[in-house]
Amino acid sequence: MTIRFDNVTYRYATGKGGLSDISLEVGKGELLVVIGPSGSGKSTLLKLLAGFMEPQAGRILIAGQDIRGVSAQHRDLGIVFQSYALFPHMTVLENIAYPLKLRRVGRDERIERARNALREVGLANAGDRLPGTLSGGQQQRVALARALVYKPKALLLDEPLSALDAGLRTDMRDLITHIQRAANIATIHVTHDQEEALSMADRIAMIHEGRLLQLAPPRELYDAPVDTTVAAFVGKANLWPGRVVSPTLVATAFGNIECVASAWQIGAAVTLLIRPEAVMPITDDDGQGKGPRQEDKQPGRPINRFNGTLTQDRFLGAVRRYDLVVGDGVITGETGYRGIISGVTISPDDVRVLPA
Numbered sequence: 635m636t637i638r639f640d641n642v643t644y645r646y647a648t649g650k651g652g653l654s655d656i657s658l659e660v661g662k663g664e665l666l667v668v669i670g671p672s673g674s675g676k677s678t679l680l681k682l683l684a685g686f687m688e689p690q691a692g693r694i695l696i697a698g699q700d701i702r703g704v705s706a707q708h709r710d711l712g713i714v715f716q717s718y719a720l721f722p723h724m725t726v727l728e729n730i731a732y733p734l735k736l737r738r739v740g741r742d743e744r745i746e747r748a749r750n751a752l753r754e755v756g757l758a759n760a761g762d763r764l765p766g767t768l769s770g771g772q773q774q775r776v777a778l779a780r781a782l783v784y785k786p787k788a789l790l791l792d793e794p795l796s797a798l799d800a801g802l803r804t805d806m807r808d809l810i811t812h813i814q815r816a817a818n819i820a821t822i823h824v825t826h827d828q829e830e831a832l833s834m835a836d837r838i839a840m841i842h843e844g845r846l847l848q849l850a851p852p853r854e855l856y857d858a859p860v861d862t863t864v865a866a867f868v869g870k871a872n873l874w875p876g877r878v879v880s881p882t883l884v885a886t887a888f889g890n891i892e893c894v895a896s897a898w899q900i901g902a903a904v905t906l907l908i909r910p911e912a913v914m915p916i917t918d919d920d921g922q923g924k925g926p927r928q929e930d931k932q933p934g935r936p937i938n939r940f941n942g943t944l945t946q947d948r949f950l951g952a953v954r955r956y957d958l959v960v961g962d963g964v965i966t967g968e969t970g971y972r973g974i975i976s977g978v979t980i981s982p983d984d985v986r987v988l989p990a
């Protein structure tokens with residue numbers, strides 16, 4: 635089954651917030667992650683889908699059917715919230731079986747299906763316990779089992795991992811994607827956490843101020859963001875304002891930067907995006923301060939080469955994130971190199987030209 639938003643608009647009575655003209659489709663078995671800053675409209679999107687309120691314009695379709703007027707409980711959606719929302723006085727098994735009871739499934743079948751669902755989330759032995767005796771991660775697994783037990787048409791995950799600590803969150807990402815794949819169910823997952831989005835999503839929808847800015851697979855969103863808002867929200871970014879001076883040159887506060895600007899008019903105001911991992915430290919190994927990648931392209935002439943002073947040097951384990959002050963500007967780089975850094979180079983191919 636699929637989920638589709640056709641030009642959906644919702645305005646709160648206050649006149650502020652909501653969603654404007656959202657169109658997107660989630661395919662059968664697809665995991666779409668919705669990201670965006672606080673207040674961008676992510677929860678509004680879920681509330682409209684879940685049936686807690688109706689759009690003022692546009693249509694929402696589940697499995698090709700317009701769901702306007704269908705009550706929340708008849709939309710047959712599995713929903714997992716940040717707060718586990720389990721019934722504290724019911725055992726784990728009773729919690730999971732509850733949606734089946736509501737649907738008048740017989741007792742034996744209820745228990746059997748609830749046990750299967752519990753096994754799928756790796757908690758086969760926890761059926762008789764009360765939710766309060768489980769850890770946060772375990773409770774979230776129960777919530778997931780309860781959401782899926784009646785084979786809903788689609789799955790909605792509203793920040794399901796945000797109450798968990800970092801290590802557990804990473805494990806739960808894998809569990810959710812595993813179970814979501816096995817259930818082959820169209821899923822919308824809302825999160826603040828960009829790494830969670832990048833690692834879990836088939837595609838990511840980035841929402842900002844109620845508008846859909848970009849809908850793309852994680853790599854495309856990261857490598858080719860449509861604008862500076864997406865570039866800054868997803869991953870770390872060096873963003874430098876500039877002006878196109880030739881098809882291969884953009885003037886910035888750091889001087890003229892070699893890049894591919896042929897799609898832009900001469901004189902156009904642009905912003906250059908350089909990801910920190912594309913910033914190459916000039917190491918002792920290439921002594922003369924010419925990055926090897928630049929030499930390959932134009933022998934003898936150093937391109938996009940900057941000398942400066944390291945002001946921040948953060949050891950993050952696998953990598954080191956540093957700030958190099960160059961004139962009035964700062965270049966942030968990431969590297970596994972542990973030696974002294976006094977300059978960097980940036981390959982023209984690693985510079986992305988975005989609208990100003």
Ligand SMILES: Nc1ncnc2c1ncn2[C@@H]1O[C@H](COP(=O)(O)OP(=O)(O)OP(=O)(O)O)[C@@H](O)[C@H]1O
Pocket residue numbers: 646647648650651652670671672673674675676677678679826
């Ligand atoms: N019940 C409401 N009445 C009026 N305005 C609301 C209501 N709910 C949300 N809003 C406004 O709509 C906008 C979008 O809110 P929404 O909760 O969808 O954002 P969000 O992206 O989910 O934010 P967060 O990440 O903080 O949960 C916000 O500006 C918010 O203030």
